[in-house]
Amino acid sequence: MLETSLYAPVKKFLEGLGFAVKGEIGGCDLVALNGDSPPVVVVCELKLQFNLELVLQGVDRMAASDEVWLAARLSARGKGRESDARFRNLCRRLGIGLLGVTATDGVEILLSLAAPMPRRDPKRRSRLVNEHKRRQGDPVAGGGSRNPIMTAYRQEALACAAALADGPRRPRDLRPDLPNAYKILRRNVYGWFVGIERGIYGLTAAGHEALLRWPQQSRTPQVEGRGGAVAAETIVASPVEA
Known part of the structure; x- marks a missing residue:
């Protein structure tokens, strides 16, 4: 034809x-x-x-x-x-x-040439703006789709994982620097966390592997530990995905 x-x-x-x-x-x-x-x-x-x-x-x-x-x-x-x-x-x-x-x-x-322009999607636009603002640095090169994307949520989850790297802790110990710690630990989207006992969480093998794949930079502010104020790590997601 x-x-x-x-x-x-x-x-x-x-x-x-x-x-x-x-x-x-x-x-x-x-x-x-x-x-x-x-x-x-x-x-x-x-x-x-x-x-x-x-x-x-x-x-x-x-x-x-x-x-x-x-x-x-x-x-x-x-x-x-x-x-x-x-x-x-x-x-x-x-x-x-x-x-x-x-x-x-x-x-x-x-x-038709008289067809109206496509409507903007305010919810979708809001999600883009929110993710852009929450994401720390620019950790992912655009154009790729095979590797896991370093979203703002993944950055926060990695920060929680790094805070638990030295041993189990309570969500409230992490809250001063990680306000969403309780939600992230409880949801456990990536399978990185495990409940040790009531209100105390530790890292799984997958969590340790994630920290090896995405090393974290740290600083040491004061947070409340189980025995009072102790030094703890505040984690910032590495700007480059391994």
């Missing part, structure tokens, strides 16, 4: 909207005009399936036209890019319309 197979149904669709349509003008697959002095110039690029290359072609055509549309065959199983919300949102932000050509050569408007 060739891209030229899309030309006739898209041309018929645009002519039904009152446009005069011609193909292969100035490197554009389809150019449609409507009105005079000056006319409304519509460019449509054709591909057998929606992809990034088609979007890039559309962006290139925007400087010479009033409207840009991208047309492609609809996926038979509905799993093409036309079903990807990220793809549609990209085209919406760029101001590019999408047309889908069916197996029977019908044409459907998948994304």
Whole structure:
């Protein structure tokens, strides 16, 4: 199947909207005009399936036209890019319309140029800001996904682990420097902690391994120990992930 197979149904669709349509003008697959002095110039690029290359072609055509549309065959199983919300949102932000050509050569408007911009997600935005502010330093290089990410929560959990490295302690002993110590020890997301007895926590083998993988820097403020005020380690997550 060739891209030229899309030309006739898209041309018929645009002519039904009152446009005069011609193909292969100035490197554009389809150019449609409507009105005079000056006319409304519509460019449509054709591909057998929606992809990034088609979007890039559309962006290139925007400087010479009033409207840009991208047309492609609809996926038979509905799993093409036309079903990807990220793809549609990209085209919406760029101001590019999408047309889908069916197996029977019908044409459907998948994304109108009048479609509203994607809404911002305030909760998602808030999570990004909160994580950015809580994370100490810049411990993870962007672009990787295979290694565990050094989140702010992992940094706090490592700080708790380092505070227990020399022996079991109570959450309240850690609270002056680690306000979330009780929640972290109790939830034990990574399996680093173990309850020794009521209200006292120690490190598991996994916890010791985590400290070897992510060594911690420390300073020594005063916190309340079981026998009074004693020196204890306040831990700061290492800025570089091992």
